[in-house]
Amino acid sequence: MIATPDLINALAASATPVRRLRPPLTRAAFWLLVAALVVGLLAVSQGIRNDLLERLRDPIFAIAIAATLLTGILATISAFMVSLPDRSRFWPLLPAPAVVLWFSTIGYQCLTDWVHLGPGGIALGETARCFATLALTSLPLSLVLGMMLRHAAPLRPGATALMGSLAVAAITATALSLFHEIDATIMILVWNLGAAALFVALGGLIGPRLLRWAAR
Amino acid sequence: MxxxxxxxxxxxxxxxxxxxxxxxxxxxxxxxxxxxxxxxxxxxxxxxxxxxxxxxxxxxxxxxxxxxxxxxxxxxxxxxxxxxxxxxxxxxxxxxxxxxxxxxxxxxxxxxxxxxxxxxxxxxxxxxxxSRETAMEPRHETFPARPTNIDEASSDRRALRAAVESLPPAQRQAIKLLKLQQMSLKEAAAVSGTSIASLKVATHRALKGLRRILAGRSEDA
The missing domain is CATH 1.10.1740 (Rna Polymerase Sigma Factor; Chain: A)
Structure with a gap:
């Protein structure tokens, strides 16, 4: 262990100018813009599902898609808020109502799908295409969000990663319900929350080392 | 909110x-x-x-x-x-x-x-x-020289036992009772059925004999 005055000297000597982070709401808006761009590009390349307008008349579907989108937006805001040290640690509660609404519609869809399609009714081809959309949406969004929130690693890695993953999951789910006819919410959640768990574990393992390296 | x-x-x-x-x-x-x-x-x-x-x-x-x-x-x-x-x-x-x-x-x-x-x-x-560390206790301490860590199998104790066994029966009994089992002369006399004086003599000779045997051994080594 080096002496604290020596550490202070070393840190002061490496005090290069830093660019202040923009306000969290601005940064959240920027990321949501990136998300809209990714989803828009996918819409151009994959095409919107044919029965979208028809489905939007179904109130359950409309509520589900609105709740998903709202979850995405609120989770993004809460991720950027909770990543800062001097903001309340209760920000992760912000998307909770939207999440409850979203999850309750998943339950309903699962039930109706069971009744209408029957257990073997989902074609492999559609599932695979669904998965492709899922990866194409969530990978770039996760990367961008991870870069933007990396400074939270030494502070609240768990809450930030959870909120970030929820945001990505919700945006991905919105994209999927625009493009594909099957409900892949469970797959999306497993995929994204699994990734969140991975990020949290990695953060715990390499976070401090990364921090010391960054501070050098 | x-x-x-x-x-x-x-x-x-x-x-x-x-x-x-x-x-x-x-x-x-x-x-x-x-x-x-x-x-x-x-x-x-x-x-x-x-x-x-x-x-x-x-x-x-x-x-x-x-x-x-x-x-x-x-x-x-x-x-x-x-x-x-x-x-x-x-x-x-x-x-x-x-x-x-x-x-x-x-x-x-x-x-x-x-x-x-x-x-x-x-x-x-x-x-x-x-919580994963264990504090060192005196009994965990050891010394770097090899002989200090060798157990009974190859230590002097074994040689001493052999030397005791090689003594004449009366001397062997005297050593065992008085030195190894740490009896008093009175107790040893009662157990062995010999007089205190002869126990003393036997012990004296046994120690002399042991000294000779062990000295020879260490010269060999």
Whole structure:
């Protein structure tokens, strides 16, 4: 262990100018813009599902898609808020109502799908295409969000990663319900929350080392 | 909407927040009222200049912040080296994420949140490491020379036993009763059925014999 005055000297000597982070709401808006761009590009390349307008008349579907989108937006805001040290640690509660609404519609869809399609009714081809959309949406969004929130690693890695993953999951789910006819919410959640768990574990393992390296 | 602290917190927001850290932390170093406000806005200015690359301001800030952080750490750990490492961890964290500080907001909550979070994390990590360690006890100690660690199988004790066995029966019995079983002369005489005088003689001869046998052995070796 080096002496604290020596550490202070070393840190002061490496005090290069830093660019202040923009306000969290601005940064959240920027990321949501990136998300809209990714989803828009996918819409151009994959095409919107044919029965979208028809489905939007179904109130359950409309509520589900609105709740998903709202979850995405609120989770993004809460991720950027909770990543800062001097903001309340209760920000992760912000998307909770939207999440409850979203999850309750998943339950309903699962039930109706069971009744209408029957257990073997989902074609492999559609599932695979669904998965492709899922990866194409969530990978770039996760990367961008991870870069933007990396400074939270030494502070609240768990809450930030959870909120970030929820945001990505919700945006991905919105994209999927625009493009594909099957409900892949469970797959999306497993995929994204699994990734969140991975990020949290990695953060715990390499976070401090990364921090010391960054501070050098 | 979750409660966020108001945009313009009262001057002593430093000791009020964050909720988990502020209740019992931060009072001693700051005094109260105008003094605390002045110090805090001073730190805020220093940090703003440090963000612009002013290393003199940054050094002054860190030098003033370190004792304050130490006072927080001391409340959570008594071990001085633990405290100092936790303080350094906090300073490194401040350095790594100094771009997250917004000079329009008070400096105190930002600092206390980082310090509290890092100190708690650090102590938890320390506790985990300690729980895996076992303290050395005297019986674990050993000596570097090889013969000191060799057990009975090849030690002198075995040679001594062999030497005792090779003695004439009367002498052997005397040694076993008096020296190995540590009986008194009276008890040994009762057990063996011989007189005390003859036991003494037998012991004397046995010791002489053993000395001769063991001396020969060590000369051989």
């Amino acid at each position: 979750p409660p966020e602290r108001s945009r313009r917190p009262p001057p002593l927001a430093l000791v009020e927040s964050p909720p988990s850290a502020g209740q019992d932390l931060g009072r001693s170093q700051f005094g109260s009222g105008a003094e605390a406000t002045a110090k805090e806005s001073d730190w805020s200015n220093l940090m703003a200049r440090a963000q612009a690359g002013d290393s003199g301001a940054y050094r002054r800030l860190l030098e003033q912040v370190a004792p304050y952080v130490r006072s927080l750490a001391v409340r959570m750990s008594r071990d001085p080296s633990d405290v100092e490492e936790a303080v350094q961890d906090v300073l490194l964290t401040i350095h790594a994420i100094r771009d997250t500080y917004d000079p329009r907001r008070p400096f105190g909550p930002w600092l206390v949140a980082i310090a509290h979070r890092r100190i708690v994390d650090w102590l938890r990590r320390r506790g985990r490491t300690r």
